[in-house]
Amino acid sequence: MCDGSGATMATKGAPKADDDEGVAAARLGNDVVRVPKAAEIVAARLRRQIIxxxxxxxxxxxxxxxxLTLYGLSRPTLREAFRILETESLITIVRGANGGVVVNRPRVELASxxxxxxxxxxxxxxxxxYQxxxxxxxxAVRLLASTDPRRAAETLMRRIDDERRSLDDPPAxxxxxxxxHETLIELTGNRALLLFAQMLREVIERTIAGAIEESSTPTLHARRRGVRAHEELVSLIGQGRSDEAEEYWGRHLAAAGNALFKNREPPMVLDFFARPPD
Known part of the structure; x- marks a missing residue:
């Protein structure tokens, strides 16, 4: 393993690197193969330990x-590894006498x-x-209604109970x-789909929040109508009526989207960046 002035960590069979400009590379036949820098190797090791x-x-x-002793690195190389992980939000570097490096849990908001x-x-x-x-x-609704409808309906009814309790509090x-909505996807058991749906919802909600005036907050009547729509959906899911549940929910989302953007210029996702991250 070399220090920050070098570009590679000693590995079995690793080609010798040329790092005159800070980018390690070696020739393999007629091809130039990039050799990871020491900081990148340490960052990759720590990243794996976090994951x-x-x-x-x-x-x-x-x-x-x-x-420094554990990894056998120079101070600049170790700090470069930390900077890599910090840009990925996997660690936080706390300054000061009582500071140090703290492991973070990545947030959906950052990916969004x-x-x-x-x-x-x-x-x-x-x-x-939104589309x-x-x-x-x-x-996802169709899948829930055709696999384990009773369990899905029971879980979703608890979410509806939360909605009812918060009818008089728009933010809640x-x-x-x-x-x-997140529970609809979560109950499918598909984590990749859940992350994708969370990113979509984060983008659409923050875009709309940055572009639509406060007076556009849904009225109490609209919130009650939303709860009734959710109740109707859960009833269809609980009865295992997968075709009807899928069709109903598609119509509901289309109508909600039309109402959301009615009589206004649709905001651009660019507006998402008009607000600082939470």
Missing amino acids: TGELKFGEHLGPENEL RYYGLLLALSGTPATEV AMAMVEPP YARASTAF
């Missing part, structure tokens, strides 16, 4: 001097922000994001309604 749970969320990695950036760069309107979200939920109702 596998070997390093727990909230855990301190220890004093810098101990880490980068996803939103890509959408903004392509000039995507919020209507397209994508509306394409995800109806098939919005959170309860979001939880209902």
Whole structure:
């Protein structure tokens, strides 16, 4: 293993690197193969330990001097590894005498922000994001109604109870309604689909929040109508009526989308970046 002036960590059979400009590379036949820098290798090792749970969320990695000895690195190389992980929000570097490096749990909001950036760069309107979200939920509803309808209905009814309790509190109702939609996807058991749906909803909600005036908050009547729609959906799911549940939910989401963007210019995802992250 070499220090920050070098570019590679000693590995069995690793080609010798040329790192004159800070980018390690070696020649393999007629091809130039990039050799990871020491900081990248250490960052990859720590990243894996975080993902596998070997390093727990909230855990301190220890004093810098101990880490230098553990990894056999120079101080600049270790700090470069930390910067890599910090940009990925996997660690937080706490400054000061009692500071150190703390392991973070990655948040959906961070992935959503980068996803939103890509959408903004392509000039995507919020209507397209909503349409994508509306394409995800109806098939999920069909799956719930055709696999374990009773369990799904019981869980979703608890979310509806939360909505009823928050009818007089618009922000609380919005959170309860979001939880209902997320639970629809979560109950499918597909974690990849859940993450995708969460990113879509985060982008659409923050885009709309940044572009629609406060007076557009749904009225109490509209909130009650939303609860009734959720109750009707859960009834169809609980009865195992998968075709009807999917069709009903598709119509509901289409109508909700039309009402959301009615009589206003649809905001662009670019507006998502008008508000700082939470």
